[in-house]
Amino acid sequence: MIVIKDELNSLPIKTYRWLNVNHLKLDERIEKDRKPFCKRFFEEMDDDNISIGSINNIVTINQHLSRINNEKQEYGVSGKMVDMAENFNNAGVYAYIKKGADIEKPIRIEYGMDRENDVVIDNNIIVASENSRATIVVDYCTLDDIDAFHNGAMKIYAKPGAAVTVIKIQRMNDNSNHFDSNIAVVEDGAEVNFIQVEFGSKRAVTNYISNLKDGGKSAIYSIYIGNRDRELDLSYYMNHIGRRSISNIEVKGALKDRAKKVFKGTIDFKLGSSKSEGREGESVIIFDKTVKSKAVPLLLCTEDDVKGEHAASSGKIDEDKLFYIMSRGFSKEEAMKLIVEASFNPVIDRIPLEDLRDIVRDELARKLIVEERI
Amino acid sequence: MIRSMVMENKFLLIRDLHVKVGDKEILRGLNLDINRGEVHVIMGPNGAGKSTLANVLMGNPKYEITKGEIVYEGKVLNDMKVDERAKLGIFMSFQYPEEIPGITVENFLRSAKMAIEDKPIKVMEFKKVLKEKMKLLEMKEEYAQRYLNEGFSGGEKKKSEILQLLILNPKLAILDETDSGLDVDAVKIVAKGVKEHKSEENSIIIITHHNNLLEYLNPDYVHFLVDGRIVKSGDISLIDIVEKEGFESFKN
Ligand SMILES: Nc1ncnc2c1ncn2[C@@H]1O[C@H](COP(=O)(O)OP(=O)(O)O)[C@@H](O)[C@H]1O
Ligand SMILES: [Mg+2]
Numbered sequence: 103m104i105v106i107k108d109e110l111n112s113l114p115i116k117t118y119r120w121l122n123v124n125h126l127k128l129d130e131r132i133e134k135d136r137k138p139f140c141k142r143f144f145e146e147m148d149d150d151n152i153s154i155g156s157i158n159n160i161v162t163i164n165q166h167l168s169r170i171n172n173e174k175q176e177y178g179v180s181g182k183m184v185d186m187a188e189n190f191n192n193a194g195v196y197a198y199i200k201k202g203a204d205i206e207k208p209i210r211i212e213y214g215m216d217r218e219n220d221v222v223i224d225n226n227i228i229v230a231s232e233n234s235r236a237t238i239v240v241d242y243c244t245l246d247d248i249d250a251f252h253n254g255a256m257k258i259y260a261k262p263g264a265a266v267t268v269i270k271i272q273r274m275n276d277n278s279n280h281f282d283s284n285i286a287v288v289e290d291g292a293e294v295n296f297i298q299v300e301f302g303s304k305r306a307v308t309n310y311i312s313n314l315k316d317g318g319k320s321a322i323y324s325i326y327i328g329n330r331d332r333e334l335d336l337s338y339y340m341n342h343i344g345r346r347s348i349s350n351i352e353v354k355g356a357l358k359d360r361a362k363k364v365f366k367g368t369i370d371f372k373l374g375s376s377k378s379e380g381r382e383g384e385s386v387i388i389f390d391k392t393v394k395s396k397a398v399p400l401l402l403c404t405e406d407d408v409k410g411e412h413a414a415s416s417g418k419i420d421e422d423k424l425f426y427i428m429s430r431g432f433s434k435e436e437a438m439k440l441i442v443e444a445s446f447n448p449v450i451d452r453i454p455l456e457d458l459r460d461i462v463r464d465e466l467a468r469k470l471i472v473e474e475r476i
Numbered sequence: 477m478i479r480s481m482v483m484e485n486k487f488l489l490i491r492d493l494h495v496k497v498g499d500k501e502i503l504r505g506l507n508l509d510i511n512r513g514e515v516h517v518i519m520g521p522n523g524a525g526k527s528t529l530a531n532v533l534m535g536n537p538k539y540e541i542t543k544g545e546i547v548y549e550g551k552v553l554n555d556m557k558v559d560e561r562a563k564l565g566i567f568m569s570f571q572y573p574e575e576i577p578g579i580t581v582e583n584f585l586r587s588a589k590m591a592i593e594d595k596p597i598k599v600m601e602f603k604k605v606l607k608e609k610m611k612l613l614e615m616k617e618e619y620a621q622r623y624l625n626e627g628f629s630g631g632e633k634k635k636s637e638i639l640q641l642l643i644l645n646p647k648l649a650i651l652d653e654t655d656s657g658l659d660v661d662a663v664k665i666v667a668k669g670v671k672e673h674k675s676e677e678n679s680i681i682i683i684t685h686h687n688n689l690l691e692y693l694n695p696d697y698v699h700f701l702v703d704g705r706i707v708k709s710g711d712i713s714l715i716d717i718v719e720k721e722g723f724e725s726f727k728n
Contacts, residue, residue, distance in 0.1 A: 425536050426574040428558035429567070430584070430640065431592035437559075440587075444578025444623075 178283025
């Protein structure tokens with residue numbers, strides 16, 4: 103039995119208590135039976151430059167384990183949740199990409215939760231060797247009308263010069279819970295980009311950390327929709343360790359009905375991260391006055407010779423744009439959906455699979471227009 | 477009884493229209509009648525209320541009608557939503573068109589056409605029509621895939637407005653200074669587009685400062701809008717008055 107009563111997504115430093123953002127406190131117990139996930143969830147790759155397997159296949163992992171930098175660092179939505187994902191999982195993928203390999207075809211992982219398989223606890227490890235390049239697409243969705251549960255962890259090791267793009271799409275139904283913890287080790291001159299589409303679940307809690315070594319680069323492009331009574335808690339942390347490292351956090355969202363969202367974005371310039379640059383920006387389009395939207399951008403500097411900035415966030419929809427679009431025959435809801443779609447499109451276009459791009463756009467329309475009428 | 481019969485026959489009827497923006501009254505008792513298939517020109521000094529009239533006909537919520545009535549095909553428009561007006565065949569070419577990054581010209585216009593006609597339109601079928609209209613307006617084909625108005629020059633934005641006019645084919649088109657800031661060749665192309673749209677079914681209101689556009693279009697009526705009212709109406713010969721004297725003699 104899984105029972106969660108926890109403080110999640112704690113801030114690296116506690117801000118004033120009255121802001122009520124230091125962590126998300128679960129206001130209900132989530133109880134779920136632990137059971138196996140008996141579905142295929144990844145595609146085999148017909149490529150000698152990559153080995154991919156289920157996380158439980160110890161042999162494959164041991165083969166490469168010596169190459170993994172086993173840095174002990176706390177990460178994720180909470181210690182307990184990460185412990186569950188790392189040690190008591192029922193799914194997960196281990197992928198190893200050989201030196202210099204350029205894997206064109208995205209590695210596709212898909213957790214389609216259904217009545218028999220409504221619990222996914224996944225532990226994923228991606229190792230990209232020196233100067234290799236790969237893209238991983240993970241899709242979490244519900245196929246039946248169920249109360250699904252997902253708690254996952256992903257570790258990404260990008261060796262010097264490697265480039266990894268991880269795309270995570272979460273479109274589980276409104277009865278489900280989603281917890282997702284990610285950490286990337288971005289070694290010298292490596293690059294890890296994280297694209298997140300957070301459209302579903304009653305409660306979606308995600309956490310992402312990038313550890314940036316010399317010349318490491320990392321970006322997060324995140325889009326989210328909160329509607330009805332859904333809750334989102336998004337935490338992103340760019341940890342600049344090395345010199346000349348670069349980070350970028352770009353979050354765009356739309357909130358309607360009574361949805362709640364907390365965004366925490368931290369850029370941390372550690373001592374020795376001179377000449378590094380980090381920027382973050384969040385913009386959210388607010389449909390209804392009844393939503394709650396909080397943003398906590400943090401800039402931590404132990405190093406002087408760095409450049410950090412956060413862009414101001416905008417809330418209200420541009421009335422002139424709305425009038426222009428409506429004058430072409432679109433209802434207010436359709437016009438607002440169009441403005442959201444327009445703002446999300448540059449991120450959606452980064453999804454390298456057309457079927458998933460279409461699914462995401464349909465889901466956007468469904469969340470912002472169709473569900474309106476229910 | 478008699479009044480309502482007259483109103484039903486008229487295409488557009490504006491009666492004693494008073495409009496406020498913020499605390500300021502901009503239209504102050506404006507009257508105007510337009511029949512099906514007519515081309516009307518509205519001229520007037522800066523700040524007279526020409527764009528205000530266009531916006532209030534389209535239903536911009538920033539503008540508040542405090543008195544008077546707009547009757548279109550027998551329906552009172554005063555409180556009607558913007559998109560409902562568009563669906564009834566009203567269109568405004570904006571003096572300052574908005575940029576909509578993230579949505580291509582083609583997708584925007586196909587969706588708009590489907591919204592207005594309330595039926596699906598096949599992608600291929602639409603592509604063909606769009607290509608034709610773009611050719612007429614001497615727009616490069618690749619503009620169909622550009623984000624709507626984003627990074628368009630002033631002239632390109634105005635062409636994009638006329639492209640939208642041609643695709644949506646409204647019964648009442650209001651062109652707010654569509655010819656302003658365009659060079660002679662661009663004005664010719666815009667005029668060609670408007671002429672293509674002109675028909676016995678379609679009425680057009682042209683707001684302009686220049687008579688360049690008018691040379692090509694043969695308007696039926698010319699009106700002077702000064703200080704929020706129509707102060708003079710007549711045929712195309714009125715333009716000569718503006719050319720010679722401006723609007724000074726109409727101000728109080
Ligand atoms: N949104 C607005 N807020 C405040 N004043 C406005 C607004 N729009 C127009 N006005 C004012 O209303 C008057 C008429 O403007 P407008 O209708 O744009 O004139 P025209 O198009 O004839 O040049 C001007 O004095 C202008 O400053
Ligand atoms: Mg004007």
